[in-house]
Amino acid sequence: MNILIVGEFSGFSKNLKVGLNELGHKVSIMSTGDNFKKIKIDESDINILKYYTKRLNNKYLNFIFRIIIVYLNRVRLKLFLKKNYDIIFLLNAGFIVPGIFSIKAGLPLKWLKKFIIKGTPLFLSACGLSPALVKHAKELKYGFAYNKYESLYNDKDIRQFESICELCKKIIPMDYENEYSLKKYNSYSYINKVVRPILLPYDVSNTRYTYYETDKIIITHGINRYDAKGSKYILEAMHKIKNKYPESVDLFIPEHLPYEDYLACLDKTNIFIDQCLGYGMGVNASIGLAMGKIVLGGCEEENNKSIGIDAVPVINIEPNVDQIYNELEKLILLPSEARFKISLSSREFAEKYIDSKIIAKKYEQIFIDNK
Structure with a gap:
């Protein structure tokens, strides 16, 4: 056609x-x-x-x-x-x-x-x-x-x-x-x-799996539509976790970058935050899953039923600073092997469902x- x-x-x-x-x-x-x-x-x-x-x-x-x-x-x-x-x-x-x-x-x-x-x-x-x-x-x-x-x-x-x-x-x-x-x-x-x-x-087949950890866990949230994504809550939670774990965490907050430049910046990211004001995944979540990142975003039960997929490896977050902070802290306190396992499940999901x-x-x- x-x-x-x-x-x-x-x-x-x-x-x-x-x-x-x-x-x-x-x-x-x-x-x-x-x-x-x-x-x-x-x-x-x-x-x-x-x-x-x-x-x-x-x-x-x-x-x-x-x-x-x-x-x-x-x-x-x-x-x-x-x-x-x-x-x-x-x-x-x-x-x-x-x-x-x-x-x-x-x-x-x-x-x-x-x-x-x-x-x-x-x-x-x-x-x-x-x-x-x-x-x-x-x-x-x-x-x-x-x-x-x-x-x-x-x-x-x-x-x-x-x-x-x-x-x-x-x-x-x-x-x-x-x-x-x-x-x-x-x-x-x-x-x-x-x-x-x-x-x-998302073109998963032509996207490299890029999850690896160095001395710090890098948390990323791209700012585009600040209000629509609930960036206010996300950024406050990110800075709160950085203040508590300064030796373990780095933040990356790209803003209004051209598409190709934005993708190129994401290789070192470990935890990728999409948005906190939606029932399901946005484009950033798809990108993060394809790259094998640990993704936080919309993952409400209603949306999962709607798309017909039960096990979506996105950690659901809400417009609540403490809730987002708690989810981030749980991930940071995990052993690196456990984070790596979550990362693999992200990539596997992307290959199976969003390619x-x-x-x-x-x-x-x-x-x-x-x-």
Whole structure:
């Protein structure tokens, strides 16, 4: 199949493409490279330019610059989208823009509808924020984390989101929160479209196992979306454990690094903290497991049931400094052999459940069954 993936989140598209290519499909990605992460593309992909309103100080030059960016994006996209696609996979409805002259970087809704009229099926991933998640996730355990997004979507955004949900064949959530929210959204209108959540893919086959210990245990937490990941609680717990065990612990806290630079920094990490405000694993957890790190993050029973896997080797943490600290202390006080064993279970899980080809097979089956 010839597949177009629209959007990028922390290497999700990049890693899914690896698996789909291995299965014999041709895949093109259309994205901004996930902004500062600057995720690399190949010749079959297109990086659309993103306009920033404060790019230039002169307002007249700024306006001209905006027009140029909009024009270049439209010309390049029109050429890129001349191909015929068997499947369009949209990572988030936010990657669709309302009009062809929108300053927002994305695929115009009008162009998407043209593909659908021609018979190209659309599939939607439920990852990242959406009107459904903002509305219903606050009914869940970590709902308070979504309060700040209540005014994020206006009526036009909500109508567009619902229009895209109507147009798509299936909606594929990445975790329990998205599954729950989408099934409840709009009076259960999309309940029959929402399939079982699928874990985020990672190219495990081409990732080295890199767990080793030196004189200090290195604890890492990458800062990107500070509030969304509960970094406030995580960082306080990390500094608390460092203060108690200064001779045994080092902290590594990378912030807003490009994707490839970020991955290169992680080799020496022993304990990798994803986030503490979710039911399941984020991208960082997948990366950590693939590298054989000891991973702390979301691992609630509801999410494990939702994805259909009982034994997930992620240590569940909550937005509670003492709880996170206690989990870190338990790990630090273990003999190194015990930590090494946890590390091996991380890698084994990644090979069995999140490798790009394994995840791609699940998407392939959904695409084939619902064309």
